[in-house]
Amino acid sequence: MDTINSILTPLYIAVSWIIVQFHKLYSLVFDEDSGWAWGLSIVSLVIVVRIGLIPLFFKQIKATRNMQALQPRMKAIQERYKSDRQRQSEEMMKLYKETGTNPLSSCLPILLQAPFFIALFQVLNHIASNRTVGVLSQAEVESARAASIFGAPIATRFMDSAEKVAELSASLTDVRVVTVIMIVLMSLSQFYTQRQLMTKNVDLTVKTPFMNQQKMLMYIFPIMFAVFGINFPVGVLIYWLTTNVWTLGQQMYVIQRNPTPGSIAFQQRQEKLREKGKLKEDPAEVETKKAVEAARANRVQPKKQPKSKRQAQGAQPKKAGPHQNGSAQGQQGRQKKQRPDATAPQDKPKPSEKTKK
Structure with missing residues (x-):
């Protein structure tokens, strides 16, 4: 434990320094010992961290889309080499290298945010134990x-x-009511964020295991927040609720401005741009439309003939072709063979028994 604390000491210093600086700023408006001054300092810490992670967030979007597009090929590799795990891994790595995709890129924002979360957790634990940590003085620890x-x-x-x-100097009922409300808000914000991603910003033209994974996470994450949230200090709940709300707003912005191709949000955006006349169509699609329109314009529609002319054409006997003549003559020949000739001598009737006698 001491080794972990020594490794995270720079983070303790960074987190506590950011909180102290914002606390000094908010103390100009609120009482320096109030929960609003310290609570807003934690919210500001989240904002600083998330602003720093914005470039990684866009990399996460790109990586997630690439992984979604590769799901059919990945599934084919798994089916082809299901009995050879080593070859399967080699082919997967080859596919990632060819397409320039990093599977871990979609997890980078969460992974890089985790150390700040752990550092804040430990800072609040020190505050609860009335111990100094980072750059916090004893007076600031007692105030917080x-x-x-x-x-x-x-x-x-x-x-x-x-x-x-x-x-x-607090009531256990107040603490539990506040923590339960914050845990519920955390779970709902996480659920809505994941549901928004699934219903609006997923390519519906390709059915992949990625969609099932996202759907599963939509229900797992809120349960995880509910289970672990009861062990988080109120300050950490403030941090996590704030980062969930930030993620929700950031995702809404991306869905509106840069939706995933093939998703419902993408189709809605295309319609809006088309209505405003700002949609730039694909040159190939434009040429295809022009060719179809030209073919329709050059097509000659058959003119409707008057009834008398159609009846006159129907009354005329159709000329039989060579094949039809041959078949007719053959049919007539067959009929002649079957029908007895009138000129041919007929067989005489056999004499009756009385004549013989």
Whole structure:
């Protein structure tokens, strides 16, 4: 544990320094010992971290789309080499290299945000234990420890005992009500973010396992927040709720401005651009449309003949072709063979028994 703390010490310093600077700023408006001054400092920390991760967020979007497009080829490789795991891995790596796709790129924002989350968690634990951490002085630790939002100190958690909460001059009921509300808001924001991605920004023209994975995560993440949230301090819940809301807003912006091709959002955006006359069509599609229109214009429609003329044409006997003549003559010959000739001598009737006698 001491080794981990020593490794994360630079992060403790960075996180605590950012919080202290924003706390000084918000203390000009709010009481420096209030939960709003410290709570908004945590919110500002999230904003700073997420702004720094914006370039990685766009890489995540690109990587996610590439992975979605590669799903059919990946599935084919898995089916082809299902009995040879090593060859399957080699072919997968070859496919990633050919297409310039990195499977980990879609997870980078979450992975890089995790150290800040852990650092904030430890900073709040130090505050709850009334210990200095990073650049926080003892006076600032005591101020943050007593600061509360809606009656819940930012260093308390749902699972704390009544005695521990009472030390901070707070009520266990207030702490649990606030934490439950924040956990519910965290879960709902995460669920809506994932649902928005599934219903609006997924290519519906290609059915891939990626869609099933995203659908599964839509239900798993909210449950994870509900399970782990009861062990998070109120300050960490503020951090996670803020980052969820940021993700939701960021995703809405991307869906409106740069939706995934083939998705519902993409079709809606194309319609809006077409209505405004801003849609630039593909030159190949334009040439195809021109060719179709030209073919329609050059096509000669048959003129409708008067009824008398159609009846006159129907009354005329059709000329039989050579094949028809041959077949008719053959049919007549067959009929002649079957029909007895009138000039041929007929067989005489056999004499009856009386004549013989």
